[in-house]
Amino acid sequence: SSRCAVDDGTYSTTPLVSFLQRLQSEALKTRGPNSFDPKLYVDLPLKKDLNLTEAAFWKLPRVNGIIPANYLHRFLEDYFGDAGEDLVYTEPEDFVPEPERFLPQVSNPKVRAWALEVHSLWKNLSRRVSDNVKNHPERHTLLPLPEPVIIPGSRFREVYYWDSYWIVRGLLVSKMYDTAKAIVNNLVWLVDSYGHVLNGARVYYANRSQPPLLSSMVMEICTRTGDLEFVRKSLPALIKEYAFWNSGIHKVTIQDLHGNKHSLSRYYARWNKPRPESATIDEEAASKFLNDSDKEAFFREVASTAETGWDFSSRWMSNSYDLSTLSTTSIIPVDLNTYLYKAELDIAFFAQKLGDSKTYKKFLEASNARQFAMRSIFWNAEMNQWLDYWIRSDDCEDVHQFDARNQNDRIFASNFIPIWNWGLTSGLGENSVIVERIYESFLKSGLLQPAGIATSLVNNGQQWDFPNGWSPLQHIIIQGLSNSRSKASYGLAQDIAVRWIRTNYAAYNTTGAMHEKYDVDGCGKVGGGGEYKPQTGFGWSNGVLLALLEQFGWPSDRDIECSS
Numbered sequence: 006s007s008r009c010a011v012d013d014g015t016y017s018t019t020p021l022v023s024f025l026q027r028l029q030s031e032a033l034k035t036r037g038p039n040s041f042d043p044k045l046y047v048d049l050p051l052k053k054d055l056n057l058t059e060a061a062f063w064k065l066p067r068v069n070g071i072i073p074a075n076y077l078h079r080f081l082e083d084y085f086g087d088a089g090e091d092l093v094y095t096e097p098e099d100f101v102p103e104p105e106r107f108l109p110q111v112s113n114p115k116v117r118a119w120a121l122e123v124h125s126l127w128k129n130l131s132r133r134v135s136d137n138v139k140n141h142p143e144r145h146t147l148l149p150l151p152e153p154v155i156i157p158g159s160r161f162r163e164v165y166y167w168d169s170y171w172i173v174r175g176l177l178v179s180k181m182y183d184t185a186k187a188i189v190n191n192l193v194w195l196v197d198s199y200g201h202v203l204n205g206a207r208v209y210y211a212n213r214s215q216p217p218l219l220s221s222m223v224m225e226i227c228t229r230t231g232d233l234e235f236v237r238k239s240l241p242a243l244i245k246e247y248a249f250w251n252s253g254i255h256k257v258t259i260q261d262l263h264g265n266k267h268s269l270s271r272y273y274a275r276w277n278k279p280r281p282e283s284a285t286i287d288e289e290a291a292s293k294f295l296n297d298s299d300k301e302a303f304f305r306e307v308a309s310t311a312e313t314g315w316d317f318s319s320r321w322m323s324n325s326y327d328l329s330t331l332s333t334t335s336i337i338p339v340d341l342n343t344y345l346y347k348a349e350l351d352i353a354f355f356a357q358k359l360g361d362s363k364t365y366k367k368f369l370e371a372s373n374a375r376q377f378a379m380r381s382i383f384w385n386a387e388m389n390q391w392l393d394y395w396i397r398s399d400d401c402e403d404v405h406q407f408d409a410r411n412q413n414d415r416i417f418a419s420n421f422i423p424i425w426n427w428g429l430t431s432g433l434g435e436n437s438v439i440v441e442r443i444y445e446s447f448l449k450s451g452l453l454q455p456a457g458i459a460t461s462l463v464n465n466g467q468q469w470d471f472p473n474g475w476s477p478l479q480h481i482i483i484q485g486l487s488n489s490r491s492k493a494s495y496g497l498a499q500d501i502a503v504r505w506i507r508t509n510y511a512a513y514n515t516t517g518a519m520h521e522k523y524d525v526d527g528c529g530k531v532g533g534g535g536e537y538k539p540q541t542g543f544g545w546s547n548g549v550l551l552a553l554l555e556q557f558g559w560p561s562d563r564d565i566e567c568s569s
């Protein structure tokens with residue numbers, strides 16, 4: 006990992022988070038590692054003030070340094086509410102059981118009935134922040150978002166940044182425009198308060214963000230509703246968030262072989278300690294590092310990987326099987342820059358609509374520059390894919406010199422994320438030829454599996470690796486393939502959508518739930534691996550399912566069951 010000195014303005018933690026982390030570590034000693042979820046403890050709301058709670062905690066008896074289980078249990082009951090209790094159920098005001106003209110192209114009765122069930126799941130995932138949080142913010146790690154929220158589900162009891170994009174996509178299919186706007190308004194509130202959208206709406210997530218898709222949410226809502234007033238209100242936050250990703254530690258300058266200097270962005274958390282929500286796990290993982298500065302560097306890589314949304318994946322490791330080789334801050338990622346290119350185009354579009362020609366021009370130029378940069382640094386003409394670029398760990402220069410050997414030629418779904426925006430291929434050759442090459446490259450990559458697109462080809466037990474397939478990645482690549490204007494590519498998009506919908510359906514029938522991730526190795530299999538138990542609910546999977554059903558429909562004579 007990178008050892009270059011960087012002034013990153015590392016975030017300070019709050020007394021509440023420090024205390025809850027201490028509680029988490031004591032609870033692990035008492036309860037043992039089986040089924041232990043460290044996040045639970047940092048989500049607990051306090052019933053009384055922190056000083057009273059801490060005083061009672063220090064008075065608890067310890068036997069051989071361990072708090073006895075019955076004492077811990079009583080302490081938790083007396084001093085804390087349940088995790089998640091600070092968000093209360095609320096019926097979304099714009100929810101109706103069957104919206105008018107809901108999925109008109111889905112005529113198969115089984116699929117229709119299921120789609121309506123998935124639509125009704127928005128009610129399960131709908132919450133508002135309880136008044137307790139507004140009255141006593143210092144007793145909660147939850148942030149007091151002003152408007153109703155949709156959560157991913159299960160242990161993810163709070164709003165997440167990039168999940169929200171696919172939740173918005175699904176809400177738009179469900180015609181829940183006000184709920185979709187409320188989600189964006191909450192994220193705008195986070196930008197106003199913190200200067201960026203947080204990984205999630207908890208104080209312990211303030212040290213990092215997640216893949217930046219806020220402008221894309223505004224764009225989808227604007228396209229559906231034509232609400233320019235909503236765009237006008239959101240635009241300043243989009244511009245402010247853009248600056249966060251394009252300055253300071255997130256900005257990287259690299260000079261290509263022709264002497265052109267390019268500005269690209271990377272993930273970089275302002276944190277070099279264990280993640281509070283997984284502190285016991287991070288401490289254990291870091292125990293193999295002997296000195297403090299190596300530990301700090303490792304914790305920084307861990308938190309920065311959480312910022313990527315791909316936590317964790319061989320994509321960020323120099324040794325695919327060894328988490329201690331995480332090098333995220335030394336990687337310039339293809340997907341992040343694709344999202345930022347999209348943000349530049351979105352902001353330019355909004356500015357033009359609102360008559361702000363200066364902003365329009367500035368962001369259009371920025372998008373052209375990033376297009377050029379991505380072509381120069383990421384594109385690999387032999388593989389016909391875009392590859393993440395690794396900065397060598399001993400390269401501490403302000404301007405890095407491009408070296409083609411530093412492109413990471415391992416195969417990941419992210420190597421195809423730029424097809425979300427075919428504008429990024431401009432300058433790569435004649436459009437239909439390049440589409441054909443990328444299409445062939447994708448087919449040969451090994452990523453396409455019986456039940457969808459695998460995240461990578463490495464089966465190392467990490468959740469953003471083989472054999473897991475994730476809804477957001479399916480959706481982006483399907484969107485890209487279907488937007489290429491090539492018939493073959495559209496056919497492939499539809500084929501992947503059918504595989505994905507079938508596997509979601511089969512798993513729903515056997516487990517009664519929508520899942521956070523799926524195993525694409527076979528139809529109906531749910532995903533696994535990683536540091537926490539697989540979760541259900543699930544915001545982005547519901548959103549992607551509804552969006553795909555809207556785009557491709559489901560005719561009455563097409564089977565929904567897994568084909569043998």
Ligand SMILES: OC[C@H]1O[C@H](O[C@H]2O[C@H](CO)[C@@H](O)[C@H](O)[C@H]2O)[C@H](O)[C@@H](O)[C@@H]1O
Nearest residue numbers: 157161165168204280282311314315316
């Ligand atoms: O608690 C561990 C980590 O959990 C989150 O990451 C995963 O769930 C998120 C919500 O669905 C999703 O956005 C992310 O892509 C998943 O990997 C959280 O975002 C991490 O910061 C956290 O450490």
